[in-house]
Amino acid sequence: MSWREILGVTSSTEAPYTHNSQNAQKTAELGNCADIANSAYRNSEQQSSKLLESLSDACRGLDITPTEVKEALAPEDIEDWHAGTISVETMATFAHSLVQRREMKQGKRPDHYTEQANCQHCGPIWSWFSGEVLGCPWCWNRTADKPIPRPCSVRCSDCIHFERIDHPHLGHCAKGEPEAISGLWDTDRHYCERFLPSPQQANNN
Ligand SMILES: [Zn+2]
Ligand SMILES: [Zn+2]
Numbered sequence: 001m002s003w004r005e006i007l008g009v010t011s012s013t014e015a016p017y018t019h020n021s022q023n024a025q026k027t028a029e030l031g032n033c034a035d036i037a038n039s040a041y042r043n044s045e046q047q048s049s050k051l052l053e054s055l056s057d058a059c060r061g062l063d064i065t066p067t068e069v070k071e072a073l074a075p076e077d078i079e080d081w082h083a084g085t086i087s088v089e090t091m092a093t094f095a096h097s098l099v100q101r102r103e104m105k106q107g108k109r110p111d112h113y114t115e116q117a118n119c120q121h122c123g124p125i126w127s128w129f130s131g132e133v134l135g136c137p138w139c140w141n142r143t144a145d146k147p148i149p150r151p152c153s154v155r156c157s158d159c160i161h162f163e164r165i166d167h168p169h170l171g172h173c174a175k176g177e178p179e180a181i182s183g184l185w186d187t188d189r190h191y192c193e194r195f196l197p198s199p200q201q202a203n204n205n
Pocket of ligand 2: 173194
């Protein structure tokens, strides 16, 4: 994952980050990038301490460590940094984005995600933009089977997780969302972080 990809996903004009998490979650997929980076780089010890020094400036005031940011950098990012083509400001924006992504992975809506949008794959989502999209910042949560906070209520009849029983309206949630003994009513509206639109529903939009 390159910082360009990450910054491409998030807005570059973000609201100031506000502290609300002390959670130091480890991100396994970013660790792989670090391995590649390490093997790709010679003199890594000295280079790395220079990089960490610079990253500690970038991390100032953020709930993330320079090492965590370094591990998230792609090998080409680190090369760019050594070539002097990435500024501390860019690194700071990158660090900020990482903090935000970490919180989003935990199902937290970033403060500046105040608009309601609809992702074809995720359904109704919070975002900094409104409208219909084919992919969104919450798609990661969807593919990783993590909850997605919702701006509105949804209906089980529109959800891929709804398993109908031998009844015109009743069924069960394959994701184990809370339900009455009789099950869930397909057209009842409710808040659900596990909702995913059925293809049929997406086509109807
Ligand atoms: Zn999405
Ligand atoms: Zn549901």
